[in-house]
Amino acid sequence: MADLGNSVEVSASGLRAQALRMRVIAENLANADSIATTPDGDPYRRRVATFAAEVDRATGATQVAVKSIDADKSAFGRVYQPGNPAADAKGYVESPNVDALIETADMKAAQRSYEANLNAIEAARGMSMRTVDLLK
Template sequence: MDAIAISRTGLDVEWRRMEIIALNLANMNSARAADGTGFQPLTLLSGPAGNFGTVLEGQHAPAGVRAYGVEPSGAGIRRVYEPGHPQADANGYVSYPNVSHAGEMALMVKTARAYEANLVALAAAQQIYSSALQIGKQA
């Protein structure tokens, strides 16, 4: 796999992570229904696309990264005392997804930086390949 394809896999994973962060932030104030159903905060599981051990041993070329799936984060719920809310329970509490706004924003910045790093790597690879083609034309 070449450098452009590897950077592309990184871009795809970080874009998907950004979508999950946006979904979590958009639903952080969505109250749960009386039966307990509602939005569950999500997390993206990602990692190497191939076996990293074989890459280190020189048996295979790097294959980039991939998203393995999206799972509930297990953050639970947060209960807020709002007795006038239509979805409040008998004690006046409303259940919301336990999404940390600060945590999601920090992850968003980290994800944006990783995305930018992949863009820079992609541009560098394109420039190197273009230079190699120019050298090849001169020979």
């Protein structure tokens, strides 16, 4: 039974990690049009969550831990908007480095990982219930 509990904890760490990943992606999508308010300012910079394997000392199980949430260093886009107050001398405004297609694909992958971890928890719970039934 302890091993089933460990598997639930491992899957729960995966759920927490993927939920955080989906939150970061949602923030990226929400700010996809957030430009700077001044010509020398920067627009919103895309953020990316990274994970690492971490051993739980109490159980010895390897779980998922958030390593960091870093800013994407890729270049900003440029849009010609000469009337915008954030435009440079040539009339260009820097736009966020958020690509909706990439964010959507990342969101789908995070959703699938979340569902896989949820299914693993359900399977462990079902096995625990069957074990308890056999011991009656």
